Amino acid sequence: MNTLFGNFFKKANTGFWPVLIALAFLLIGTFSVYQSPRSLAAFLILMSTPLILYFMKMNMKVKVFIGLMLIVIILPVLGIRNIFYLEVIFQMAVFAALALGLNIVIGMAGLLDLGYVAFYAVGAYSWAIFGSKQLSLLYSVPGAAPADAPFALDPRWFWLFLFLGVGLAAITGILLGLPVLRLKGDYLAIVTLGFGEVIRVLALNLDKPINLTNGPQGITPIQRPPLPPESILQFFRDILEPFVGHVPTDAEFYNVFFYFLALIIIAIAILVATRLEDSRIGRAWTAIREDETAAIAMGIPLVKMKLAAFAAGASFAGAMGALYAANRTFVSPETFSFLQSIGVLTMVILGGLGSIPGVIFGAAAVVLLNIQILQNFSLYLSELRQSDAVIPIINFAWKDLSNQLDPAKYQKLVFGLILILMMIFRPSGLIPAERRKRELVEEKE
Amino acid sequence: MTLLNTTNVVKRFGGLVAVNKMTFSVDEGRIVSIIGPNGAGKTTFFNSLTGIYKPEEGQITFKGQSLIGLRPDQVAATGIARTFQNIRLFGSMTVIENILVGMHIQLKQGGLDTIFRTRKFNQEENDAEQRAKDLMEYVGLKNVGNELARNLPYGGQRRIEIARALAANPTLLLLDEPTAGMNPNESEDAIKLFRRIRDDKGITILMIEHDMRVVMGISEHISVMDYGEKIAEGSPAEIRSNQRVIEAYLGRGAAVAHEQKA
Ligand SMILES: Nc1ncnc2c1ncn2[C@@H]1O[C@H](COP(=O)(O)OP(=O)(O)O)[C@@H](O)[C@H]1O
Ligand SMILES: [Mg+2]
Numbered sequence: 001m002n003t004l005f006g007n008f009f010k011k012a013n014t015g016f017w018p019v020l021i022a023l024a025f026l027l028i029g030t031f032s033v034y035q036s037p038r039s040l041a042a043f044l045i046l047m048s049t050p051l052i053l054y055f056m057k058m059n060m061k062v063k064v065f066i067g068l069m070l071i072v073i074i075l076p077v078l079g080i081r082n083i084f085y086l087e088v089i090f091q092m093a094v095f096a097a098l099a100l101g102l103n104i105v106i107g108m109a110g111l112l113d114l115g116y117v118a119f120y121a122v123g124a125y126s127w128a129i130f131g132s133k134q135l136s137l138l139y140s141v142p143g144a145a146p147a148d149a150p151f152a153l154d155p156r157w158f159w160l161f162l163f164l165g166v167g168l169a170a171i172t173g174i175l176l177g178l179p180v181l182r183l184k185g186d187y188l189a190i191v192t193l194g195f196g197e198v199i200r201v202l203a204l205n206l207d208k209p210i211n212l213t214n215g216p217q218g219i220t221p222i223q224r225p226p227l228p229p230e231s232i233l234q235f236f237r238d239i240l241e242p243f244v245g246h247v248p249t250d251a252e253f254y255n256v257f258f259y260f261l262a263l264i265i266i267a268i269a270i271l272v273a274t275r276l277e278d279s280r281i282g283r284a285w286t287a288i289r290e291d292e293t294a295a296i297a298m299g300i301p302l303v304k305m306k307l308a309a310f311a312a313g314a315s316f317a318g319a320m321g322a323l324y325a326a327n328r329t330f331v332s333p334e335t336f337s338f339l340q341s342i343g344v345l346t347m348v349i350l351g352g353l354g355s356i357p358g359v360i361f362g363a364a365a366v367v368l369l370n371i372q373i374l375q376n377f378s379l380y381l382s383e384l385r386q387s388d389a390v391i392p393i394i395n396f397a398w399k400d401l402s403n404q405l406d407p408a409k410y411q412k413l414v415f416g417l418i419l420i421l422m423m424i425f426r427p428s429g430l431i432p433a434e435r436r437k438r439e440l441v442e443e444k445e
Numbered sequence: 446m447t448l449l450n451t452t453n454v455v456k457r458f459g460g461l462v463a464v465n466k467m468t469f470s471v472d473e474g475r476i477v478s479i480i481g482p483n484g485a486g487k488t489t490f491f492n493s494l495t496g497i498y499k500p501e502e503g504q505i506t507f508k509g510q511s512l513i514g515l516r517p518d519q520v521a522a523t524g525i526a527r528t529f530q531n532i533r534l535f536g537s538m539t540v541i542e543n544i545l546v547g548m549h550i551q552l553k554q555g556g557l558d559t560i561f562r563t564r565k566f567n568q569e570e571n572d573a574e575q576r577a578k579d580l581m582e583y584v585g586l587k588n589v590g591n592e593l594a595r596n597l598p599y600g601g602q603r604r605i606e607i608a609r610a611l612a613a614n615p616t617l618l619l620l621d622e623p624t625a626g627m628n629p630n631e632s633e634d635a636i637k638l639f640r641r642i643r644d645d646k647g648i649t650i651l652m653i654e655h656d657m658r659v660v661m662g663i664s665e666h667i668s669v670m671d672y673g674e675k676i677a678e679g680s681p682a683e684i685r686s687n688q689r690v691i692e693a694y695l696g697r698g699a700a701v702a703h704e705q706k707a
Contacts, residue, residue: 272560275559275560276556276559279559279566279570280545280548280549281556281559283538283542283546283549284546284549287538287546287549290537291535294529294534294535296516296521297495297497297517297518297521297527297529298546298547298549298613299518299522299549300549301516302518308556433537435538435539435591435593436539438539438541438574438590440578440588440590440591
């Protein structure tokens with residue numbers, strides 16, 4: 001079975017076939033999503049295109065061209081027709097950046113960090129506090145805010161905070177790193193887990209003595225950076241109207257805007273991660289992961305390099321945190337729970353520890369599973385419940401199915417299952433890490 | 446000229462004195478061996494030199510500078526490179542990458558150079574890669590640059606470890622039982638390689654070795670350890686006929702028998 005598929009793949013992966021297949025998926029996917037914007041299958045077909053581009057042999061220029069078509073034109077247009085898709089991709093990008101950052105810490109440097117989401121929180125709260133009215137509410141009780149409180153900063157400060165979020169998260173990474181560097185393996189995992197909870201609990205409780213985080217209610221509204229000038233928007237409205245069937249609203253433009261912002265950040269994250277990996281720094285991280293004693297004997301300063309790994313990993317989360325705060329216009333401690341850290345860990349392990357394409361794929365797959373597949377399944381079950389359908393042989397009426405059985409609520413179970421199954425059957429992930437091959441001059445003998 | 450000098454170095458593990466008052470020196474440009482029965486404290490002595498263990502007492506100077514209190518990476522930066530008794534490679538990195546890690550101290554690229562791929566970065570990486578390939582050839586590794594280190598046979602792994610140590614351009618190379626597990630042919634090659642390293646590169650070699658043919662064949666000076674102490678030192682000929690050494694190796698009874706036969 002496996003070899004049959006392998007042979008087929010080999011045949012299909014030559015000549016002009018790959019381009020044809022990629023185009024076929026792109027066009028069929030586009031057309032079917034356009035026709036039935038709610039169909040999961042249609043969306044999956046379309047989202048297979050990037051995988052085909054990644055795995056099949058074709059001219060680099062063709063790959064880039066098809067990829068750009070999908071990202072820059074097709075997805076935004078389809079996304080305006082059905083906002084949900086932009087949301088899915090936005091989340092994929094956010095989590096892919098988190099997974100890339102966590103991959104530096106766990107995958108490359110081998111430091112098991114279970115509190116990673118804390119850095120995401122630092123980025124998110126840094127813009128949430130300064131980009132909302134919170135600074136004018138420091139001395140008021142949560143919930144009792146005067147309605148006319150002013151925003152502290154102009155929304156354009158967001159751009160600065162995108163960088164500040166990176167910096168603050170990196171500093172937090174170093175602060176976390178300093179006390180835990182002596183710890184290894186399980187001990188490190190437990191302390192970082194605790195640290196993640198500390199940050200969440202801080203967010204939860206820093207509503208007194210001064211109200212910095214507004215406690216469990218969270219901070220809202222958070223400002224968004226302004227959209228491009230009206231003249232440009234008008235231009236796009238005119239172009240897009242015939243394709244999407246209505247005049248795109250500002251809210252829809254905001255979705256496209258954040259979609260592109262997330263893509264730009266993820267592109268930078270990929271670039272930085274790949275370049276770090278293939279350098280003195282990345283090699284030092286991997287050496288530490290493989291054998292600390294040998295690494296230090298080669299002159300690698302363990303403390304400095306581990307701190308660098310924490311800082312670099314954290315910075316990715318910081319940027320995405322700030323972006324997330326602006327996108328949602330709302331942050332609350334709940335978003336930064338332990339489960340979220342485990343979610344990112346699941347993505348990294350599912351995709352392939354240490355594998356950059358792997359963890360991106362892992363993030364995309366888990367997000368899809370979480371917010372689409374499980375939701376769809378829940379929806380399907382609840383439809384069955386409302387119907388008169390009966391399971392034949394055992395004579396079980398769907399009506400009687402407990403409401404507790406809601407797959408969308410089984411996130412933890414699914415994460416756990418993924419982690420266990422991966423550990424048993426594919427410990428190196430769906431797209432395992434590969435070392436870069438260098439050109440070698442063949443020995444002439 | 447003395448390159449490495451230790452005085453009264455003591456390393457204890459709880460009640461066990463693993464290294465006891467080791468006073469020892471290595472002259473520049475020599476090939477020097479430490480021998481002694483298993484558990485004599487040889488590896489512990491190496492670990493004390495390289496900062497992996499902190500000796501409780503004693504002085505260690507290298508090129509006239511004290512090594513006491515330095516971390517292993519700082520010791521490495523002074524020009525001491527080493528291999529390990531149980532090979533310690535970075536198994537899931539390629540052979541070339543292992544050697545590149547050995548160049549960590551010399552490479553000057555910073556984080557920003559790395560992210561922006563500056564000219565400096567590219568130049569340095571190209572040079573480093575070339576040097577790594579040259580080193581592979583130098584130690585006799587052929588066409589395995591892109592293999593994962595863990596996939597190489599034992600002899601190959603030993604060679605990688607030596608190439609990785611050489612990549613640091615050390616003044617002093619410490620080899621911990623470098624020919625353990627090799628067959629006579631491989632040991633022969635290894636001896637030739639060590640000689641070349643000293644002769645072409647001028648690197649001083651201090652090695653722990655069990656194989657007497659290797660020790661006697663290559664060493665210019667030998668120190669013998671037993672129960673953490675240095676019990677003898679001298680030229681190979683002197684060591685071969687030293688009573689205490691024979692006792693340490695063969696046990697007292699055997700030593701007496703040996704004497705009677707002689
Ligand atoms: N980390 C350690 N902790 C406790 N005892 C150790 C440790 N390392 C070595 N020893 C003990 O110190 C003694 C010397 O060991 P070692 O230096 O490895 O000997 P050699 O290399 O000469 O065979 C042995 O008795 C060994 O059990
Ligand atoms: Mg030993």
